[in-house]
Amino acid sequence: MLTDRELLILKAIVQIYTSDGQPVGSKALVSQLPIHVSSATIRNEMATLEEMGLLKKTHSSSGRIPSIQGYRYYVDHLLKPDKVQSSDLRQIRSSFNHQFQEIDDIVAESADMLSKLTSYTAFTVKPELKDAKLEGFRLVPLGNHRVMAILVTDNGDVQNKTFKVPTNVDPEALESVIRVINDELVGLKLSEVFQRLATDIPIQIGKYIETPEGFLDIFEDVLKKSATERFFVGGRLNLLDFSKQHDLGSIRSLYSLMNRSTDLANVLGSPDQNIQVQIGNEITNNLLKNYSLITATYDVDQHGKGVIAILGPTSMPYSKMIGLVGAFRTELARRLIDYYHDIDDS
C-alpha cells in the first residue's frame, strides 16, 4: 500500500511528465509540491516508487518518468477527469450543428473533430448493425443488364452496390427474386438474414435464377460492406508528431493497420466500461505497444452502440483526454439520437 506522500509524488510526476515531456527530477519536483520537504527526501521516495515498479529512469542519472504500471495506477486511482474546456465543447457542438444527410457523415466528421481537439489520431465506429432489422431491399435496373442493389436498415443505414446480372436472367425472374426477398427477409434482423441466406433462401431463389450463388454473393457483399465500413479514422498524420519512433517502417504498418477494418475491430473492441484506457503493452495489438488508447462506447438508445477512441503517446495527459472523450461521447450520442429522431418521425 502506498503512503499519502507517495501517492502525491506519483501523481505529480505523471502530471508534470505528461504536460512537458521531460523526466522529472527531485529538485524540480520539490518546488512544485504543496508539502515542503527536501529534495533528498523526495529522492528516497522516488527510489521506493521505482522499486515498486511505478517509476523508471531513462538512464542511470536521469529524472524519473512513470512506468506503464505507474500510468496504470495513476489512471485507476489518482486521476480525476478534467472538465472539458468550454471552447472545445463549443467546437464540438458547432461541428454537429449541420444538417447531415447520412449517419456516415456525422461519424466521419466526429473522427476529424476528435483528432483536431486532441492532436492525436482518432477513431470512430458507427453503431453496429447486428441488431438492426432489414427494413427494405430494392433492386434497381440501370440498363445494360446492370442492377443496383440497395439495402435499408431500420436505423437508417443505406448500403448500395451495382453489379451485372448474367445475360440469361430475364427481368421477370428478377422481379420474382425481389418478391422472395421482400417476403422472406425484410423485417428480420441482419443476423437472421445472414442465416437464412446460408440455408433456405438459395433454394427459393434457385427456382427463378439458374445460378443463385453469384446473385447471393452480391447480397453478402452489401452486408459485408456495411460491416467493414463502420470505421472512420481522423488525424492519421498526427501520428507523425506524437510517435517518438521516427522509424518509417512501423509508421507505415500503422497506416496500413488503419485501413484494415478487421484489425481495427480487434483493437477497438467494445469497451466493457464506458471509458477504457489501455496503456502501452496492455493494448493487444503489438504495433501499438508504444502508444496509449482511450476507447469509449456511446449509446444511441435502440439504435445500438458505437465506439470512439483516441490513440496517442503513453505520456498523454490522461485526465484531460478522458474528460474530453467523455464529453464527446455524450455529444455524439445526442447528435445521433437527434438524427434518428428526424428520420423516424419524418
Added chain:
Amino acid sequence: MLTDRELLILKAIVQIYTSDGQPVGSKALVSQLPIHVSSATIRNEMATLEEMGLLKKTHSSSGRIPSIQGYRYYVDHLLKPDKVQSSDLRQIRSSFNHQFQEIDDIVAESADMLSKLTSYTAFTVKPELKDAKLEGFRLVPLGNHRVMAILVTDNGDVQNKTFKVPTNVDPEALESVIRVINDELVGLKLSEVFQRLATDIPIQIGKYIETPEGFLDIFEDVLKKSATERFFVGGRLNLLDFSKQHDLGSIRSLYSLMNRSTDLANVLGSPDQNIQVQIGNEITNNLLKNYSLITATYDVDQHGKGVIAILGPTSMPYSKMIGLVGAFRTELARRLIDYYHDIDDS
C-alpha cells in the same frame, strides 16, 4: 549550342545523380565516360555547363548536380524512354486481370499499382464525364420520406445520393418529377443537363413541388460528386521517403492537397502532350516546387480521356519513369476499353 562532349557529360551527370543520389565529381565521372580525358578537362567542361545554368553545386567544393534547367534539357533532348521491365508489365497486367464491377475500382487500383511500381506517389483521374450523356435517372423511395437519387451516364458511371424530401411532397408529385427529368434530361450531355437545370427545368418542376430549389440542389450534388470523385491517390506515404525536407508542415500541406479535388485538378490539368514532365518550380502549385511531376493522358476512345501522374523527387530517374508511365497509360486505356466493351454489349 552545346558541344557533343558537353552533352555527354550533362547526360552522364543526370543519369548518375538520379540513380545514386550523390553529387557527381570529376574523377568519378571520368571513370564512367566512354571517352578518356583527364579529370581536369572534365572540370573545365563542368564549369562551363554550370555557367550556362545546367549544373550546380551543393557547396563550394562539392561535385555537381543538375539544375532544374539541366533536368529540363536532359528530358527534352537527351533522354530516351526506357523500355518497361517485363516484370513490371506482368504486374500491371495481372492487377488488371480481375473482373471489376465498377470503373472506380479499376482507376483506384491503378493509382495503387503505379505508386507501388515507382515508389512515388501516384495519381489517377478517371475519364471526365463532361461529354457523357445522362443515360438514366432514378428516384428510389426508401421509406420514411427518404429517397435515393441515382444517375447513370452512358459511359457506365453510376452516382447515387440519399436525401430526405420534405414531408409535404406527396409520392405522385415525385412521380411527375421523375417523368419530367426522364423526358427532358435523359439523353442530353451532362453539360447540357447543367444548363437546363439552371434555366427551364426548375419552372417545370415547380408545378409539382413547392420548393424545387432544394430538390434541384440534390441533383447538383450528384453531379458535383461525379466531378470531384474522379481523383485517386496511391502511395501517399511514399512521400515521406522521397521528400528531402523532413519538415512536417509542408508534408501536412501536401497531404491535405491530395484531398482537395479542385487543387488536384489544377495541378494535374490535362497534359497537352501525351506525356508531360514538369520539374521543380515549373509546376504551378508552389507546394510542389521541390518535386517533379510526370503526367500523361490516356484515351478511352469515345468514353473520354483521363490522366495518370506520378509525383517524385526532381532527381527521379526520368527515362525509367517516363517509360513506365507510357506503358501504364496504354495498359490502363486498354483495360478500360475492355470494361466498356463488356458493359455496352451485355
Added chain:
DNA sequence: TTTTAGCACTTAGCACATTGGAGTGCTAAG
C-alpha cells in the same frame, strides 16, 4: 588552342574529447 598535371584550397562528415548541468545514491548527522 586544347589538354593535362600539379597544387592550394574548400567543405562535409566523422570520430573524438571536453565540459557543464542536471540528476542520482549514499552516508552521517540532526
Added chain:
DNA sequence: CTTAGCACTCCAATGTGCTAAGTGCTAAAA
C-alpha cells in the same frame, strides 16, 4: 524519519582534428 553534503553518472552540446572528395587555377605539354 529527514536532511545536507558529496561523489558519481550520464546526456547533450560544443569544439577539434582529420580525412576524403571535390574544386579552381596555373603553367607546361600537345
